[in-house]
Amino acid sequence: MTPDFMVIRDSTAAAAIPKGTVVAMGNFDGVHLGHRAVIEAALAMGRAHGKPALAVTFEPHPRSFFSPNSPQFRLTDEAGKLRLLAGTGLAGAVVMTFDKARAGTTAQDFIHHDLIERLGISGIAVGYDFHFGKGRVGSPSLLVSEAPRLGIEVDVQPHIDIAERPVSSSAIRMALAEGQIDDATAMLGGPWFVHGEVIHGAKRGRDLGYPTANIRLDKNCGLKQGIYAVRVGRGQGKDQVRFDGVASFGRRPTFDNGAPLLEVFLFDFKGDLYGAALDVAFIGFIREELKFDNIEALVRQMDDDSARARAALAAAPGAFPRLGAIA
Structure with missing residues (x-):
């Protein structure tokens, strides 16, 4: 934890956003071991670049936007997620509002406008299964293919398994629903x-x-x-x-x-x-x-x-x- 953990929102002035940062991007519900691997990759990249590392995340959770009438058991609300992110060593978090406009933004526009022009990133870490942009066309492979032209570094983290079981927010929700607290704790890392x-x-x-x-x-x-x-x-x-x-x-x-x-x-x-x-x-x-x-x-x-x-x-x-x- 750092006392000056910054929270950057859509309303934050561009001048107040540090440029050249490295970002870990994801929904980060629960900030589980898979998420932490992505965050650790961003922190390592940031140290190598001599730049701060931030999380890029979305609120409300995209699932809530696309299925507003379906019950959504979130492992962490926005405040809880930010407090967990603040405990990882990240310098801050970029909270992007997930609304109709963002849902309709193409993956290419998101990369160029949000990541490159507004945030000015020098590197990005994502999980192997993270998708973004209209129609979920944005993918880790797209970031990797665009990286040389954009002049950024990309790190794609593989899935994390515990006892041959993939770690995921869905698996943790299931464990909690069954009262399997030890399993949930193992996948969350706490x-x-x-x-x-x-x-x-x-x-x-x-x-x-x-x-x-x-x-x-x-x-x-x-x-x-x-x-x-x-x-x-x-x-x-x-x-x-x-x-x-x-x-x-x-x-x-x-x-x-x-x-x-x-x-x-x-x-x-x-x-x-x-x-x-x-x-x-x-x-x-x-x-x-x-x-x-x-x-x-x-x-x-x-x-x-x-x-x-x-x-x-x-x-x-x-x-x-x-x-x-x-x-």
Whole structure:
């Protein structure tokens, strides 16, 4: 992380954009190991050129633009993605608005106008399967073929496999939907996390001896409903304070079977967190959500869940996503 991580948008004046930079280009949902290979290639190229390295990414995710009525389980929202990118050593990120105009821009126009004229890049790193431009005609091979004429360096990174399984955002979404936290963590290169503000709930937890910090996740979150060992961060950068805890994500079938809610119990914490913004990193899956016949049985299970969560967290000391600070 650098404190001066820059975020360049379509509205940023051209004079404020450093020229000659090297860029890593992609959607970067989750900033997983495959994305990190592209970023590392850009960082290495930047060091060789004596130039800063930036990410080039798109918001909203192109899938949301092309299929606005289809649920989109994003691994990271824009802010989360930028914080992960800021933790990689990149000098900044170029966030390009993905709208009708950009969707209709040809690959050649995108290269010449956006990459060469506006950003003035000296090099670019992409993944083997990244496509861009109208009709997804732009490809790594097109960049490679254009590189000599444009005077830029191009690095194309191959796919990354773990246990003979390709790393991808889709594979991580599937792992999270199945509660396979270890698999998701391996592909991400660190724990998956969510960020949200603590809201008021029914306050049943305090009566049970388990007061919780409640966070409403995105309605399209595809995480398997159940109980998790979590590590929680409050604040950013060096000022962040972390806590271990156990969390329930689900509909509370014992009580109201309502809308999905993330309820986090922090171990060894006393205080008021209402309105606080928290990062919640998922370290391990404990069990599926269950309905209990009585409160006593529920509390016994919560005691067991807490013990199992403490054991999972003790086996993963310090595990937390590497997040940088953004303005």
